Amino acid sequence: MTVTLPPAGGPPASLGVAEDEVHGVSLWRGALHRVRRNPTAIAGAVIVLAFVVIALAAPLLTQYRPGSAQWSGQVTPSSVPGPSADHWLGLDRFGSDMWTQMVYGARQSLVYGVVSTAIGLTAGATLGALAGGFGAVGGRFGIWVDSFLMRCVDVMLSIPSLLLAVSIAAVLGQNSYAVMIAIGAAQVPIFARLLRGSMLSQGRSDYVLAADALGLRKGRIVMSHVLPNSVGPTIVQATLNLATAIIEVAALSYLGLGSSDPAIAEWGRMLVAAQDRFDAAPRLAVLPGVAIAITALGFTLFGEALREALDPRTRR
Amino acid sequence: MLRFVLRRLAQMVPVLVGLSLLLFAWVRALPGDPARALLGERATPEGLARVNEAYGFDQPVLAQYFIYVKALLQGDFGASIQTGQPVMDSFLERFPATIELGLTALLLAVVVGVPLGYLAARHQGRLLDTVVVSGSLLGVVTPVFFLAILLKLVFADTLHWLPTALRQNPRIDATHITNFYVLDGLLTQEWDAAWDAMVHLVLPAIALGTIPLAIIVRITRASVAEVMHEDYVRTAEAKGLAASTISRRHVLRNALLPVVTTIGLQAGLLFAGAVLTETVFAFNGIGQYLFEAIGRRDYPVLQGFILFIAIVYSLINLLVDLSYGLIDPRVRTG
Numbered sequence: 001m002t003v004t005l006p007p008a009g010g011p012p013a014s015l016g017v018a019e020d021e022v023h024g025v026s027l028w029r030g031a032l033h034r035v036r037r038n039p040t041a042i043a044g045a046v047i048v049l050a051f052v053v054i055a056l057a058a059p060l061l062t063q064y065r066p067g068s069a070q071w072s073g074q075v076t077p078s079s080v081p082g083p084s085a086d087h088w089l090g091l092d093r094f095g096s097d098m099w100t101q102m103v104y105g106a107r108q109s110l111v112y113g114v115v116s117t118a119i120g121l122t123a124g125a126t127l128g129a130l131a132g133g134f135g136a137v138g139g140r141f142g143i144w145v146d147s148f149l150m151r152c153v154d155v156m157l158s159i160p161s162l163l164l165a166v167s168i169a170a171v172l173g174q175n176s177y178a179v180m181i182a183i184g185a186a187q188v189p190i191f192a193r194l195l196r197g198s199m200l201s202q203g204r205s206d207y208v209l210a211a212d213a214l215g216l217r218k219g220r221i222v223m224s225h226v227l228p229n230s231v232g233p234t235i236v237q238a239t240l241n242l243a244t245a246i247i248e249v250a251a252l253s254y255l256g257l258g259s260s261d262p263a264i265a266e267w268g269r270m271l272v273a274a275q276d277r278f279d280a281a282p283r284l285a286v287l288p289g290v291a292i293a294i295t296a297l298g299f300t301l302f303g304e305a306l307r308e309a310l311d312p313r314t315r316r
Numbered sequence: 317m318l319r320f321v322l323r324r325l326a327q328m329v330p331v332l333v334g335l336s337l338l339l340f341a342w343v344r345a346l347p348g349d350p351a352r353a354l355l356g357e358r359a360t361p362e363g364l365a366r367v368n369e370a371y372g373f374d375q376p377v378l379a380q381y382f383i384y385v386k387a388l389l390q391g392d393f394g395a396s397i398q399t400g401q402p403v404m405d406s407f408l409e410r411f412p413a414t415i416e417l418g419l420t421a422l423l424l425a426v427v428v429g430v431p432l433g434y435l436a437a438r439h440q441g442r443l444l445d446t447v448v449v450s451g452s453l454l455g456v457v458t459p460v461f462f463l464a465i466l467l468k469l470v471f472a473d474t475l476h477w478l479p480t481a482l483r484q485n486p487r488i489d490a491t492h493i494t495n496f497y498v499l500d501g502l503l504t505q506e507w508d509a510a511w512d513a514m515v516h517l518v519l520p521a522i523a524l525g526t527i528p529l530a531i532i533v534r535i536t537r538a539s540v541a542e543v544m545h546e547d548y549v550r551t552a553e554a555k556g557l558a559a560s561t562i563s564r565r566h567v568l569r570n571a572l573l574p575v576v577t578t579i580g581l582q583a584g585l586l587f588a589g590a591v592l593t594e595t596v597f598a599f600n601g602i603g604q605y606l607f608e609a610i611g612r613r614d615y616p617v618l619q620g621f622i623l624f625i626a627i628v629y630s631l632i633n634l635l636v637d638l639s640y641g642l643i644d645p646r647v648r649t650g
Contacts, residue, residue, distance in 0.1 A: 040603065158629055159625065251460070293457045
């Protein structure tokens with residue numbers, strides 16, 4: 001028999017112990033405390049914070065509008081004006097201010113990342129909670145629902161996520177909504193599997209047995225005890241998925257499936273456009289590429305530190 | 317073992333049925349009516365009538381689905397709008413290129429990744445470990461196509477050390493038997509052709525292999541670090557076994573199980589990455605074919621491609637599951 005570790009954060013309230021009587025700290029408070037002492041987590045958080053601030057404050061950080069191509073007269077096939085007092089990062093190949101493109105690109109990436117991950121998380125967690133809930137309750141019907149839902153998830157998992165996103169984006173057309181839905185939908189199976197897995201393992205723990213023995217209804221056990229104790233890894237995964245989402249949005253742009261609206265500055269599309277001007281202005285490709293990597297790094301560092309802090313095995 | 321194989325094969329059936337339903341629905345979700353979507357802009361009334369009849373689009377939905385599945389079972393994955401060539405033929409022609417690239421990338425990832433991860437675990441907390449771990453983090457977060465573009469611009473376009481594109485220099489009049497260019501060169505003893513094909517593989521394989529490499533480093537490091545503290549390793553040390561024997565027989569063998577799982581999971585990443593890498597290097601595999609199909613909205617190709625990849629991907633995962641049995645006897649008996 002496998003021994004399931006009790007959920008982090010001390011005995012659950014299901015045993016009739018009031019929250020304030022529980023000794024020790026709550027799961028998330030404890031985790032945050034551990035995250036604060038972890039230098040890589042701090043580094044990740046600083047990157048994420050800087051990214052979010054730049055994204056939100058974009059209109060304050062530049063006086064120009066993205067994709068304006070106001071200075072297109074100064075751009076020739078062999079030369080793109082470099083940094084100057086007016087244009088800190090120079091112009092891009094279409095004659096827009098590069099700094100403006102970069103900060104508005106951050107804004108766009110944040111929107112894309114958050115919205116698509118929210119879509120994936122909502123749909124995936126709903127699927128996972130249904131499957132995990134029915135699976136944890138058991139019975140012939142419960143197990144049937146669980147395995148039916150999981151076979152559906154298996155079908156989605158049989159397609160590599162970027163290709164799944166590609167096929168969805170191809171149906172929905174070339175616009176921002178299509179990109180967000182496509183990237184979000186491609187994340188559904190990850191969240192569904194993760195939440196179901198942790199719900200099933202929670203379902204076998206002693207406190208569930210205790211709640212069952214106390215005569216609580218199965219539905220109530222699942223909703224008030226199993227589910228809240230299972231969401232930790234899913235939330236952590238969402239942080240990590242923000243990184244993947246930002247990279248995949250750029251990949252969709254690269255494949256020509258991103259939004260084609262020139263007024264939207266998007267790092268992936270900037271990178272694609274810069275390719276044939278690399279000799280004249282390598283910064284046009286390097287800046288957005290590095291920006292994508294740094295942003296993804298921030299979310300990855302922070303997400304992994306959070307995962308470590310929440311994992312009962314690595315807690316000190 | 318046979319029962320295990322059969323059970324795993326049987327588990328693939330509902331997934332494939334679900335997938336066929338999904339792709340069937342997908343074509344119907346495309347903008348415009350399905351016949352028009354499959355024929356593209358050049359649809360003529362005669363062409364539409366022909367497609368409608370061939371796919372049975374004028375029949376009830378259920379009948380349409382059975383026509384679709386019947387065609388699939390006969391190996392008919394549809395035909396490209398652009399060229400009219402059967403999708404399956406194009407795949408089989410280009411698939412060797414993608415396999416050649418994918419395997420080279422994976423080989424690079426494993427050959428470099430496992431020893432690096434092992435060394436990092438052995439030197440935990442020291443400089444080597446920090447460098448390896450930071451490097452692997454960078455590898456994970458760098459977008460494949462960005463790395464591919466950088467590699468191409470630096471090592472091919474600027475330094476001229478390596479070729480910028482294609483699988484082989486067209487001026488080399490190489491004989492192709494299997495369409496695996498390196499293998500063909502070796503089989504026909506055209507050494508310059510084999511060498512040229514290998515040189516063309518270097519940059520795409522590095523670009524494609526970096527993320528799997530980074531992941532393999534991290535998993536190996538974590539796994540070795542965990543196994544190193546197991547009781548049986550201490551026992552082996554206590555009974556005086558040579559350090560190399562302990563590493564080989566006890567640490568590595570036990571640490572490899574999660575690594576093998578990870579290697580299997582990379583298959584999906586490799587296929588997705590191949591689309592991006594092959595496009596950057598004009599490496600004529602199925603990835604580039606898909607990219608072109610996306611650009612031209614060649615839906616039959618997209619549909620066939622996804623099904624094809626899903627089948628290959630499921631088979632690879634089956635192989636991974638089977639390989640557990642070889643490494644971990646508990647899986648065989650359990």
